[in-house]
Amino acid sequence: MASDEKIFKTLDNYFEKLDSAPISSPGMFKSDHHKEHYETIFMYSFRKYRAAIYHYSNVKNFIKTNEDVAQKLLSRGTKEDKTSKVAISMTADQYTYELSAFLEALKSSVDFLAVACCLHLPGIKSDSISPLMKIAKNGVKQGPIFNEIRQNLEWLEGLRSYRHHLVHYRIMSTSCGYEKRVINGIPKIIVHPVCIPESPPPYVPDTRIRRAMEKSSCFDYSSSKICVKTENGTEKIIDCAFKYYPQAGYIAIEEFMELQINSFEKFFTEIIDALSNLDFKTYTFSK
Secondary structure, eight states: OOOSHHHHHHHHHHHHHHHTOOOOSSSSOOSHHHHHHHHHHHHHHHHHHHHHHHHHHHHHHHHHHHHHHHHHHHHSOSOOOSEEEEEEEEEOTHHHHHHHHHHHHHHHHHHHHHHHHHTTSTTOOOSSSHHHHHHHHHOOSBSTTHHHHHHTHHHHHHHHHHHHIIIIIOOOOOEEEEEEEEETTEEEEEEOOOEEESSSOOOOOOOHHHHHHOOOOSEEEEEEEEEEEOTTSOEEEEEEEEEEEEOTTEEEHHHHHHHHHHHHHHHHHHHHHHHHHHTSOOOOOBO
16 A cells, blocks of 8 residues: 655755755745745645545555455355355445546645745746646757657656546546355355446536436456366366456546556656756756
């Protein structure tokens, strides 16, 4: 599970270097207040990142609870039918709520990081990453910060787009579930993955008729079995396995969130490395 340890250590090392940064009129920091403001912006970014970790942890806890409930289903009863299937599926909008808050927090963390970067860029002021992404994308201006943004542009655009659609234009429905299958007297529990679109969710009518007719179609399953031959030559199943996986275009929600966190950590550490090399100086970017 992701944690904030990597980001905390990166930031802590940077703050140690910040303590030694000089205060002077021609320098970047003209007073202790300027230093405090600079450090505060990074802490805002860090706290928003921690909020994203919090929402990710909530989703992991939801999944664990669902798995625990599924295991209780396996323990019910002592006599198994030769072949049977019991499936339970339910709407679970709490996953969507956490995902929306997760993306909002992660995007906000990136925006605070952009605010800090602008302090190194004379003539550029912004309260979000978007203007810096635009400058980096056109490739006219080179140099630290823009190079790092350019290298992470695909992820930044994906994060911004997904968050924008989910927070402002879309509400998608999520579901969770599990089932108990018995094959030749062998009981197995399979937990359904909570699937979401890999890219920003498309528009889907949210009407009474649509909800009544809606069927879960975002995952498939595979199965396998181990057989042995009996004395009379017939096959007997001694074990079997089932696995559900997202269909093309979908991804398990916890995997999506993990990928976002890993991408953020990469971007954050690369930006801090670039700023550290600037040694608390502003720079005029080259064309």
